Amino acid sequence: MKPLLLGMALLGGISSGGAVLVPSPAQVDFGDQATGATSDPMPTTFRNTGNQAVTVTAVSAVTLAAFVRAGGTCGEPPFTVAPQASCTIEHTFTPYLVQAYCGYAHLTLAGGGRVDFGLAGEGNVAYLDIWPPSLSYFPVDVGTSSEGQTINLSNLRPVGMTVSHMYLDGPDASAFVRTGGTCPTQVPFYWGASSSCTLTYRFVPDHVGSHSASMNILGSGSFGFSLSGDGAPETPLFGDGFEAVAPTP
Structure with missing residues (x-):
């Protein structure tokens, strides 16, 4: 009052x-x-x-x-x-x-x-609390996919905001694929007062070595979180490092 x-x-x-x-x-x-x-x-x-x-x-x-x-x-x-x-x-x-x-x-x-x-x-002003503050994936073979990880985003304030942009950025952004969550998929959208939603991503490395990207959310301010993981060499099917070749008919 x-x-x-x-x-x-x-x-x-x-x-x-x-x-x-x-x-x-x-x-x-x-x-x-x-x-x-x-x-x-x-x-x-x-x-x-x-x-x-x-x-x-x-x-x-x-x-x-x-x-x-x-x-x-x-x-x-x-x-x-x-x-x-x-x-x-x-x-x-x-x-x-x-x-x-x-x-x-x-x-x-x-x-x-x-x-x-x-x-x-x-x-x-609206303010997003993000938990966990980042997503980190165990090494995954190149060309395969990790299990999904989910991040929670909560607007802690009694006022809402319009999200104008929400996008992944970085050299390896394409390696992190959204597979679910309750947050809208299209922008702009309105984020209500004292409300929350989730984002779920899988890690699909396209090369051996480290991958990183960042999520950017622009509304009443700039918010975001990071994603990281390692691409591992593709595991061969046989101990000698070669796959079996189908016999010639």
Whole structure:
């Protein structure tokens, strides 16, 4: 829960004669939002709890540019709220840094006075926890395949991200073949908040000696893991190092 910036006077609204205009909630909390992404609009409802109409002559901008008015039923000022009636003003939230945001705005009433209301949210970014941090394969004969190994990738944050690229890189990338896992196979794709998926690879060496590659995942940041293994000489079928030759008919 974000801290309320406004005093208790806000909670009771502003009285103007027989009209009392009360904001609800006193502070809209957008919660966690991915940096650079715009939230869905959220409303503040202004109810006239009195017995006389109240006219609003101006609506201020929010003190932080991360919050932008995005509609609502109140319309553009001047507008009037009838006794026991209400209308809404909606805002969106677009954080640009990983931090807490708290802002406020106000309505200016005809005849003097104003009604303050607050908005709050948290800028956040997705982060992938990768386990194990690398895949390492026992030596495998050239031209044959290892058993599959699986790596787990978990987004630990309460916001998601769009993965724009996910690819193997390196001189031996073709030796590591994906054979399964729950992660999508096509990019771009959306990686949800607090979610996880898996990747399974086999090692199929194409030459004797060491092989290496790296997985690159680009989204809210750059993430990845390494893959390595050794290609062993192909094992002959007979002790003299030669395979049997089929007899000539």
